[in-house]
Amino acid sequence: MIGGAPGAFMGDVHRRALALSGQFSLVAGCLSRHPQQALAAGRALGLAPERTYADWAQMARAEAARPDGIALAIIVxxxxxxxxxxxxxxxxxIPVLCEKPLALTLEQAQHFASRFTAKANDMVMAYTYSGYAMVREARRLVQAGALGAIRNIQVEYLQDWLGNADSNGGWRLDPQTGGAGGCLGDIGTHAFHLAEFVSGLQCQSLSARVSRLVPGRAVPDDAQLQLRFSHAAIGSLWVSQVATGCGNGLRLRLYGEKAGLEWKQEQPDTLALSTMDGRTTHTARGGSAVLTPSFLPRGHPEGYLEAFARLYSDTARLLGGLDAPLLPRLAAGVRGLGFVEAALQSGARDGAWTMLRT
Known part of the structure; x- marks a missing residue:
């Protein structure tokens, strides 16, 4: 693991998820950009001293040279x-599992992708929500034609933890370390990936209103976008980290010719499928009608950690030479930066329709 010293939110999440998957164990790390903190963090996690690194470049060289070197580098x-x-x-x-966004800019992501074209499948992006069992079930239903042709895609990701001027956003609010996209890069890329992942459609252009609702912010904290997808589908995306009262309100709604479908991250174990005759069917994870495998039986809630663990289980399949078609790869990371760039450009031009470049 690179980054993610004990107490860091994403580092702790990844360690719990990889353990939950039963496929990985943490054996080496450069857990901080500060050498002394990196060494102390390694000791705290029980890593062997010779595999606790103060420099990630040294770690890459040393682990590649070991006969028992790491099978996967986790970037947090x-x-x-x-x-x-x-x-x-x-x-x-060494294959990589990387937190999103892939880069600070689309240009950086494109240059990276061109350099590592031959290793594109060795780069997994941590788009966590594609690991939820019922998100994958929703994708399966769309592909099976349960909704008919998709007409409209509505997705929102709402938080409130940056709702005050004195909220501690740390590096996320600094465009030099977090990127110019602010909430677009931090959580908007999750919503964007979810919409494309489940629908099977690609966003082609967008019109964005990008805002800094808390005065003094250097990066956006709220954005509302209209979307145009392939196959004449339309949609919208709202992302905010200043939506008072919202914890982690990621919601996806798809409307097709035959039915509509809804999934909520805060109630992740069920899908709602509604038809024009007034019927709504609620399908629970783990039930006999759900083909996507679960970690736990129906009635035992699965959530964020299990979704992450499912990504790790798929990554283990990939490293074992098996197919893992639902894993987000390098191309998904590049598309996320294409989304951020188009939104910022459109917002700077008062919502002008802007094509996505990837």
């Missing part, structure tokens, strides 16, 4: 170091 650093760290490990022949 601030956004500005995602690309250089990933490049070091991919160049050393």
């Amino acid at each position: 650093t601030p956004n500005d170091t995602h690309l250089p760290v990933a490049a070091a490990f991919l160049a050393a022949g």
